[in-house]
Amino acid sequence: MSLSSICCGNFxxxxxxxxxxxxxxxxxxxxxxxxxxxxSIRRHQSRPLxxxxxxxxxxxxxxxSFSNSRHLxxxxxxxxxxxxxxxxxxxxxSLHTYNVAExxxxxxTEWPATILVFDIETTGxxxxxxxxxxxxxxxxxxxxxxxxxxxxxxxKDVKNTYIHxxxxxxxxxxxVPRFGELIPILLQYVWSRQMxxxxxxxxxxxxxxFDVPFLFFEFRRCKVQMPGDWLFVDTLPIARQLVxxxxxxxxxxxxxxxxxxxxxPLTGSAHRAMQDVTTLCYVLQKLTFELKLTVxxxxxxxxxxxxxxxxxxxx
DNA sequence: GGCCCTCTTTAGGGCCTT
Numbered sequence: 001m002s003l004s005s006i007c008c009g010n011f012x013x014x015x016x017x018x019x020x021x022x023x024x025x026x027x028x029x030x031x032x033x034x035x036x037x038x039x040s041i042r043r044h045q046s047r048p049l050x051x052x053x054x055x056x057x058x059x060x061x062x063x064x065s066f067s068n069s070r071h072l073x074x075x076x077x078x079x080x081x082x083x084x085x086x087x088x089x090x091x092x093x094s095l096h097t098y099n100v101a102e103x104x105x106x107x108x109t110e111w112p113a114t115i116l117v118f119d120i121e122t123t124g125x126x127x128x129x130x131x132x133x134x135x136x137x138x139x140x141x142x143x144x145x146x147x148x149x150x151x152x153x154x155x156k157d158v159k160n161t162y163i164h165x166x167x168x169x170x171x172x173x174x175x176v177p178r179f180g181e182l183i184p185i186l187l188q189y190v191w192s193r194q195m196x197x198x199x200x201x202x203x204x205x206x207x208x209x210f211d212v213p214f215l216f217f218e219f220r221r222c223k224v225q226m227p228g229d230w231l232f233v234d235t236l237p238i239a240r241q242l243v244x245x246x247x248x249x250x251x252x253x254x255x256x257x258x259x260x261x262x263x264x265p266l267t268g269s270a271h272r273a274m275q276d277v278t279t280l281c282y283v284l285q286k287l288t289f290e291l292k293l294t295v296x297x298x299x300x301x302x303x304x305x306x307x308x309x310x311x312x313x314x315x
Numbered sequence: 316g317g318c319c320c321t322c323t324t325t326a327g328g329g330c331c332t333t
Contacts, residue, residue: 122333127316130333163333209317210332236331240319249320254331271333309317 050175051150051185112299113201113231114194115140117284119276120204120211121164123154127213131156132179133166135186136273137202138281139193148189149274153178164271180222187227199229201302205255205280208234208308216305231302235284238301241291255279262286 118137124130131154139146151166153176161167170176177185194200204211212232219226239253242261250257255276259266264282268275287293 120333125316125331125333133333160333204332206317206330206332213316214332237318240330252330 048175049177049181049185051148051177051182111141111195111198112295113199114190115201115203115295115298116190116193117203117277117281118211119273119280120214121166121271121273122214123156123158124160125210127210127217130154130214132214132218133158133171134164134273135182136277137189138274138277140281140284141193145189145192147274147277148186150182150185151176152182165269166272179218183219183222183224190227190230194229199231199299200227201299202230202232203235203280203284203298204232205239205258205276205283206234206236207232208236208303212305213308216308226305228304230305231299232305233298233302235280235287238291238293239283239287242287255283258283258287 116137116139118135120132120136121134122130122132132152133154134149134151136149137147151171153171155178158166158168158171190200202212212234216226236253239258240249242250242253244250250261256270259279259282262283264279264286266275266279268278270276270279288298
């Protein structure tokens with residue numbers, strides 16, 4: 001099965017599918033495996049945290065629902081809007097998203113993995129000194145709760161606001177979680193998307209050198225081990241296989257250059273996590289179509305975070 | 316920092332991520 005045959009062949013079917021916005025105010029953590037013992041709910045009960053899940057329709061077949069309606073409160077929706085600015089929410093609502101689950105309900109169970117496209121914004125390039133300040137992910141299967149994004153309090157000054165527009169004031173709000181507080185939310189979200197017995201395939205551009213080591217180090221700082229069934233694929237080396245009309249390799253395969261190559265419109269601010277996730281979703285679709293890559297072939301290219309040289313212990 | 320390419324491998328420059 002080709003990812004591109006699913007997504008690209010039905011590009012015209014993509015439509016506005018972000019119909020509701022839910023701020024998630026909770027963390028009475030649901031027990032599952034050893035992770036249930038790793039987090040104390042004491043910290044999380046003391047203050048409401050805001051992450052944002054964007055949804056449209058019910059997705060069947062996942063292990064559990066992420067909606068947790070008893071944890072949804074109107075005030076957390078309002079605080080999410082404040083964190084993500086009204087203008088940004090309007091932009092997000094206007095974005096297209098994948099609708100694969102609805103259009104290909106008979107096919108989805110054949111996917112060998114849950115495919116999550118993700119992106120992070122950070123305080124800089126050093127995985128050891130800098131921190132993640134924004135995380136966004138989109139499940140290619142689409143459906144309810146197909147996207148998840150949040151700002152993250154890095155507990156240090158942000159000096160590269162000029163890059164992404166994320167300021168210290170935005171991150172110091174009491175409802176913006178620290179990474180340690182985000183982990184149980186993120187784990188629960190991923191489990192809600194994961195199919196029984198199948199791994200999670202995380203996809204990021206330059207993920208091998210940047211996003212995945214950053215994520216790994218944040219988990220390690222919190223003394224939490226990443227789930228063993230989390231696999232990662234980097235679209236950068238895949239894009240380096242592209243050639244131009246003369247058969248020469250491309251001089252640049254940055255996400256921006258790929259967006260231009262495939263004539264993908266920029267509907268929001270570049271260097272914001274969810275915008276780049278949306279761009280990468282379209283790039284991935286075009287990329288896999290052009291290179292005739294299948295989902296199983298993507299899986300073959302996957303790696304575990306712990307296998308990366310960048311995540312080896314310091315000497 | 317990792318990866319790729321080449322005027323290479325006993326090296327160096329450029330890309331890619333914030």
